Amino acid sequence: MSQQTAPAAPATPELYAEIQDFYARHMHLIDAGQVDAWVETFTEDATISNNVNPRPAHGREEIVGVIRRAQQQLDADGVRHRHWMGMLVVDRVDERTVRAQSYAMLLAVRLGEAPVLDRSTRCHDELVRVDGDWQIRSRRVHHDGRP
Amino acid sequence: MSQQTAPAAPATPELYAEIQDFYARHMHLIDAGQVDAWVETFTEDATISNNVNPRPAHGREEIVGVIRRAQQQLDADGVRHRHWMGMLVVDRVDERTVRAQSYAMLLAVRLGEAPVLDRSTRCHDELVRVDGDWQIRSRRVHHDGRP
Amino acid sequence: MSQQTAPAAPATPELYAEIQDFYARHMHLIDAGQVDAWVETFTEDATISNNVNPRPAHGREEIVGVIRRAQQQLDADGVRHRHWMGMLVVDRVDERTVRAQSYAMLLAVRLGEAPVLDRSTRCHDELVRVDGDWQIRSRRVHHDGRP
Numbered sequence: 001m002s003q004q005t006a007p008a009a010p011a012t013p014e015l016y017a018e019i020q021d022f023y024a025r026h027m028h029l030i031d032a033g034q035v036d037a038w039v040e041t042f043t044e045d046a047t048i049s050n051n052v053n054p055r056p057a058h059g060r061e062e063i064v065g066v067i068r069r070a071q072q073q074l075d076a077d078g079v080r081h082r083h084w085m086g087m088l089v090v091d092r093v094d095e096r097t098v099r100a101q102s103y104a105m106l107l108a109v110r111l112g113e114a115p116v117l118d119r120s121t122r123c124h125d126e127l128v129r130v131d132g133d134w135q136i137r138s139r140r141v142h143h144d145g146r147p
Numbered sequence: 148m149s150q151q152t153a154p155a156a157p158a159t160p161e162l163y164a165e166i167q168d169f170y171a172r173h174m175h176l177i178d179a180g181q182v183d184a185w186v187e188t189f190t191e192d193a194t195i196s197n198n199v200n201p202r203p204a205h206g207r208e209e210i211v212g213v214i215r216r217a218q219q220q221l222d223a224d225g226v227r228h229r230h231w232m233g234m235l236v237v238d239r240v241d242e243r244t245v246r247a248q249s250y251a252m253l254l255a256v257r258l259g260e261a262p263v264l265d266r267s268t269r270c271h272d273e274l275v276r277v278d279g280d281w282q283i284r285s286r287r288v289h290h291d292g293r294p
Numbered sequence: 295m296s297q298q299t300a301p302a303a304p305a306t307p308e309l310y311a312e313i314q315d316f317y318a319r320h321m322h323l324i325d326a327g328q329v330d331a332w333v334e335t336f337t338e339d340a341t342i343s344n345n346v347n348p349r350p351a352h353g354r355e356e357i358v359g360v361i362r363r364a365q366q367q368l369d370a371d372g373v374r375h376r377h378w379m380g381m382l383v384v385d386r387v388d389e390r391t392v393r394a395q396s397y398a399m400l401l402a403v404r405l406g407e408a409p410v411l412d413r414s415t416r417c418h419d420e421l422v423r424v425d426g427d428w429q430i431r432s433r434r435v436h437h438d439g440r441p
Contacts, residue, residue: 013164017307020167020314024381028395080438082397082414084380086231087171101175103229105254105262107399107414109439115399115414120229120254120262144227145256160311167314233378234318248322250376252401252409267376267401267409291374292403 008091008099019090019100019127022134027083033071039064043128043137050121050141082107082115085123096129104141120144155238155246166237166247166274169281174230180218186211190275190282197268197288229254229262232270243276251288267291302385302393313384313394313421316428321377327365333358337422337431344415344435376401376409379417390423398435414438 011019022041029038039060042048048063049056057063074081087103106119126138158166169188176185186207189195195210196203204210221228234250253266273285305313316335323332333354336342342357343350351357368375381397400413420432 010168013161013168013311014307016164016168017160017310021304021307021310021383024383024396027381028383082399082438084397084399086233086380087174089168089171089175102171103231105229105231107411109414111439111441113439115411115438117254117262117264117411120256144229144262145258145260147258157315160308160315163311163315164307233380234321236315236318236322249318250378252376252378264401264409264411267403291376291409292405292407294405 006093006097008093011090011092011098015092015098016088016090019098019134020088022127023085023088023100023102026136027085030067031081031083035064035067035071038067041135042139043130043135046135046137046139048139048141050143052143052146078110080109081118082109093126098127098134100125100127153240153244155240158237158239158245162239162245163235163237166245166281167235169274170232170235170247170249173283174232177214178228178230182211182214182218185214188282189286190277190284193282193284193286195286195288197290199290199293225257227256228265229256240273245274245281247272247274300387300391302387305384305386305392309386309392310382310384313392313428314382316421317379317382317394317396320430321379324361325375325377329358329361329365332361335429336433337424337429340429340431340433342433342435344437346437346440372404374403375412376403387420392421392428394419394421 026038026041029041042060042063045059046063047056047058057066084105084107085102086105089101091099093099102123104121104123105117106121107115108118109115121144122142124140125136127134128137173185173188176188189207189210192206193210194203194205204213231252231254232249233252236248238246240246249270251268251270252264253268254262255265256262268291269289271287272283274281275284320332320335323335336354336357339353340357341350341352351360378399378401379396380399383395385393387393396417398415398417399411400415401409402412403409415438416436418434419430421428422431
């Protein structure tokens with residue numbers, strides 16, 4: 001039985017707040033361009049997939065490569081991103097595994113302009129506890145409005 | 148003394164996280180079109196009212212009818228909704244009753260287009276504990292920008 | 295050693311939820327125009343600074359003055375604001391001091407129009423516990439898209 005289908009129970013309130021805090025730190029790191037610290041919120045063998053790109057990214061090195069190219073493009077375009085996560089649902093699979101479903105929206109900001117609502121997504125993550133911290137082992141992103 | 152005016156105390160942190168989790172599941176259900184599961188997050192005799200429609204909806208059957216018609220219109224228009232709840236304030240009335248005030252914003256997404264900020268509302272809910280779960284007994288929605 | 299650089303540890307889940315509740319109440323007050331109640335969520339000697347105005351505001355009286363002028367302008371323009379705080383990171387400095395980093399976005403609503411995403415900011419607050427409640431002692435706001 002894979003972790004995606006393993007039975008799970010709603011998180012305790014303590015775990016719920018802990019996972020909220022995890023995502024807030026995770027989003028601050030990526031938006032601040034701290035890619036090396038951000039990728040450490042994933043496991044070494046993490047997978048990220050979405051409904052827009054045909055090929056998932058596997059492992060920290062590949063994930064960092066994808067993100068650095070995206071950030072270079074943002075820098076060239078003079079755009080800053082702000083990732084908002086919300087509507088978080090946390091299910092506990094076992095002592096060291098949780099599944100988290102959330103919405104994420106992406107605000108894009110250009111110098112001197114009002115922020116733009118760039119993207120709406122749904123996110124399915126599996127997180128595992130490693131050395132006392134949470135890390136994302138698997139992330140599936142669905143970009144709304146895309147087939 | 149009605150529940151709306153009964154004295155209340157700020158929720159404990161545990162209750163606060165519990166209610167956040169409730170709303171996240173509630174919003175995922177409606178946005179996924181799972182109306183039958185969604186309406187079970189209301190009591191049998193729940194009331195929903197707002198400042199735009201003159202007549203409140205009473206009871207699960209009537210609420211489901213309103214929502215199904217709205218969703219048929221969305222399907223016809225090719226629009227998906229994402230409801231975000233935020234700025235949640237929770238007050239505990241008694242062991243099985245809470246009042247929750249929140250903001251909600253509605254993103255509308257069409258295929259191939261950027262999401263649109265469709266609506267901003269404030270929401271006053273009364274929730275009661277039924278068989279270990281929370282259910283909404285009364286919801287008053289104020290659509291911002293409407294008289 | 296200033297409070298801004300004092301060592302800090304991630305908040306417990308209980309403290310995290312408590313601070314979320316604090317910010318929700320804080321935002322409801324300002325958006326409802328309850329300036330006198332809102333300013334009591336700051337310490338008497340609070341400081342607010344940002345990257346747009348050269349001069350910080352010091353103390354409740356000055357803060358109230360700035361806000362009242364802003365609200366008179368909003369009233370004249372027929373605009374209502376909705377402040378959303380999100381991506382909250384809370385660090386505990388000591389028993390009565392926390393640092394909170396968050397994103398805030400500002401929705402502006404005019405009668406009969408769809409809401410507009412007016413502003414994206416990052417917020418660094420220092421909060422202290424006074425008589426059992428939290429109060430903001432220092433707030434630094436960075437308006438995204440502004441130099």
